[in-house]
Amino acid sequence: MYYVDYEEIRRKADQIRELCGDDEDTFLDTLDGETDAMDILGGLLTLREEEKQKQKMNKDLAATYKQRAERSNNKQDATNIVIMQLLDAMNEKKIQHAFGTVTITKPKQKVLITDEKQIPTQLLTVKTSPDLTAIKKQLDQGEFVPGCEIQLGNRSISVRIK
Numbered sequence: 650m651y652y653v654d655y656e657e658i659r660r661k662a663d664q665i666r667e668l669c670g671d672d673e674d675t676f677l678d679t680l681d682g683e684t685d686a687m688d689i690l691g692g693l694l695t696l697r698e699e700e701k702q703k704q705k706m707n708k709d710l711a712a713t714y715k716q717r718a719e720r721s722n723n724k725q726d727a728t729n730i731v732i733m734q735l736l737d738a739m740n741e742k743k744i745q746h747a748f749g750t751v752t753i754t755k756p757k758q759k760v761l762i763t764d765e766k767q768i769p770t771q772l773l774t775v776k777t778s779p780d781l782t783a784i785k786k787q788l789d790q791g792e793f794v795p796g797c798e799i800q801l802g803n804r805s806i807s808v809r810i811k
Contacts (some may be wrong), residue, residue: 658686
């Protein structure tokens with residue numbers, strides 16, 4: 650990455666700020682001439698943008714691979730149907746072949762919910778979770794909420810590329 654002597658940059662920035670006052674353009678031009686801070690910042694912004702583009706490309710590639718996996722799964726399911734139809738035509742439930750043994754299994758039973766409202770309550774599970782939006786609203790209004798407090802996250806940066 651980059652070696653950054655923050656203390657040296659801070660020391661020079663403080664000195665230049667004393668000389669320039671509120672003139673931001675002069676401050677930045679002078680700081681650029683006296684330190685590598687602006688070059689480092691430019692390199693870091695370039696690196697950040699490159700990583701952002703790599704992230705997008707990787708997400709796109711992952712989506713493509715997910716679609717390919719789904720297509721392969723669909724082809725496998727279709728092939729299974731054809732194999733089952735072939736065994737049915739042969740009137741066989743199990744065949745040993747050089748490439749593998751194929752067996753037609755009995756259907757598995759599973760529960761199908763047709764009307765969830767009619768299920769007795771003793772057969773239901775209830776999941777509760779804190780309403781974070783309502784809790785934050787009360788805490789923001791200065792109200793006490795037992796077992797809760799506001800936690801500050803980390804500082805971050807906002808970058809707009811021109």
